[in-house]
Amino acid sequence: MKFFDKKPASDSFTLTSNLTVSGHIEGLVSGRIEGIVKGNVKIKGKIIIAETGTICGNVTTSDVVVYGSVEGDIVATDSIAVGPKGQVGGNISSNSISIDQTAKVGGNIRKLQVNEKINFEEVPSKMTADGQQAILVKSDMLKKTDKNKDGWW
Numbered sequence: 001m002k003f004f005d006k007k008p009a010s011d012s013f014t015l016t017s018n019l020t021v022s023g024h025i026e027g028l029v030s031g032r033i034e035g036i037v038k039g040n041v042k043i044k045g046k047i048i049i050a051e052t053g054t055i056c057g058n059v060t061t062s063d064v065v066v067y068g069s070v071e072g073d074i075v076a077t078d079s080i081a082v083g084p085k086g087q088v089g090g091n092i093s094s095n096s097i098s099i100d101q102t103a104k105v106g107g108n109i110r111k112l113q114v115n116e117k118i119n120f121e122e123v124p125s126k127m128t129a130d131g132q133q134a135i136l137v138k139s140d141m142l143k144k145t146d147k148n149k150d151g152w153w
Contacts, residue, residue, distance in 0.1 A: 012045070017052040024057070033068070040072070051085065058090070066103075073107065 012030045015021065019035040030045030033053040040057040041047065047061045053068035063078045066086035073090035074080055080094040082103040091107035099105060 015053075017050070049086075075112075077112070 012032070013027070014032045015025075015035045015037065017034040020038065021036070022038045024039040024042070025037060026042045028044045030047070031043060032048045032050060033041070033055065034050040035053065037055045037057065040059070041055055042060040044062055046063040047059065047065070049055060049064065049066045049068040049070065051067045055068075055070045055072065058072035059070055059074045059076075061074075061076050063080075064074060064076050065081045065083060066074070066088060067083045069087040069089070071089045074088060074092045074094075076092075076094040078094065079096040079098070080092050081098040082088055082092070082100060082105060084100045084102045086100065086103040087106075088104070089106045091110065092105060093110040093112055095112050097109060097111070099109075
């Protein structure tokens with residue numbers, strides 16, 4: 001099952017499988033999560049959660065493909081695809097939802113209303129309202145990656 005034919009933007013990030021982030025990740029670029037995030041993720045672009053990727057928090061994004069696991073809720077303005085063996089413990093809400101027959105979703109599935117919008121333009125400061133450290137991903141901080149490696153990057 002192929003979920004996206006488009007490649008992510010040239011400005012993108014990868015959280016590799018040997019990394020764990022304790023805190024929120026927010027930004028305006030697409031990314032791939034192969035490691036563990038213990039916090040919420042709010043990304044304006046597309047997010048790919050690889051088979052080795054785990055997010056212990058909520059995800060807010062434009063598009064997301066889940067091959068790994070998300071222990072919280074997912075809200076995506078455009079689309080959510082839960083791929084083979086993908087797991088979502090919470091609710092999913094989007095305009096377009098695709099769930100593979102081998103995937104698991106523990107919460108409710110809801111189509112977003114036409115007037116529902118997500119404000120991605122609020123860029124975080126170094127500290128979030130709840131006092132946790134936030135990681136801000138800016139395009140000038142990104143390392144360019146090999147786009148031919150696996151068709152995505």
